[in-house]
Amino acid sequence: MEAVAPRRTRIQKEKRELILEAALDTFSTHGFRGATIDQIAEAAGMSKPNLLYYFHRKEDIFETLIQRLLITWLQPLRELDDVGDPLTELGAYIRRKLEMARDYPRESRLFANEILQGAPRIMPMLEGELKSLVDDKAAIIEGWMRAGRIAETDPYHLIFSIWATTQHYADFDVQVRAVLGPERGGNARFEDAAQFLERLFLGSLRPQCP
Amino acid sequence: MEAVAPRRTRIQKEKRELILEAALDTFSTHGFRGATIDQIAEAAGMSKPNLLYYFHRKEDIFETLIQRLLITWLQPLRELDDVGDPLTELGAYIRRKLEMARDYPRESRLFANEILQGAPRIMPMLEGELKSLVDDKAAIIEGWMRAGRIAETDPYHLIFSIWATTQHYADFDVQVRAVLGPERGGNARFEDAAQFLERLFLGSLRPQCP
């Protein structure tokens, strides 16, 4: 049942990377239907038939992109584990997520686009792999709560809120920059956001406070 | 310079509403380019030329939709004012925003789609109207902080976080439902979210806590 890794020449590997890079640009800003093969081909510096020599269908490019993205996308959450101080763990998770929003905004927007359209291509993964990963991590967080190490809350909505706030700085970047204006919209906005979010989440989770 | 309101017959008013309703469905899930006039026309129960009798271009439909949306979209923030207890004010704002995500998810997704694509049609509004509105409200929040009525934080990132978390329940709805599963993904998720978010934000803003 496992697909065998196809043998590829040096040129094939290089050109496929070039195409995926160009496609990430195009898909992430225009969505699947909004992006055209011509557009991607031009961004990759090749002709349309040439591009179709490497990826036979438009969907193939998109699916390769999404599959690759999902592996790295959930890595920060996977790294959240039981050892160490809960607040330090969660703080590190928030920081990693925000770094991903800063360093991989196109991936974030691609994912957002797919979800906005009802996740037609990744629904099984959401209900399977993602759900069980979140279930696992929610159980860890609940363990911390029962042990009195952090305040009691809903761990699922806690995770949703961390996703929402961190990804917001990638997905809604133009809005953030427009509102902050030229003075505050520089690269410092990510450091400001990191400080704010750490305070917001960790402050509300400190056991003594609520 | 102000556009005069065009006179319209009863049928024109009704059919235009029908079209806008169908277009909201279509645009919010497929984006501007991804949606087709045929698709919208069929959803509105009329032929393509008939639809084009009421809106001469596809962009006209989209722009009417966006303009109408923006008026109601910023209403909750507009209602945030200086009278009353700060924590009550902010709690009410969060609740109103979450209600909008629950009651108008298509509008939220339409807006998200536009921002994801770089806000080509509403950039002036973001830099103008939206920025000055947020500047105003951030000043109010800063006033509360200086008076010691709430803890010190960045008011801009506070507003961003409220936007991000509440809109997440509209924009990423399929993901939220997939992760919560059939048991917890029912309509109760909005009440759970409301409780969680109120605790998260108000807890971290209580002056004594930090």
Add this chain to the structure above:
DNA sequence: CTAACGTTTGTCCAAACGGTCAAAAATTGC
């Protein structure tokens, strides 16, 4: 050098797209 293989290109296609138009049908005002 050359045969085999990998890569690139120009040309072509059918479907889907946004949009037009004149004529038919329905509605409205008198």
Add this chain to the structure above:
DNA sequence: GCAATTTTTGACCGTTTGGACAAACGTTAG
């Protein structure tokens, strides 16, 4: 009830789209 107006329709147009294909071009190993 009829004329003027508004609404609906079917046929049509040029363009863009995803994709196919054979021929031309490069590359590489023997």
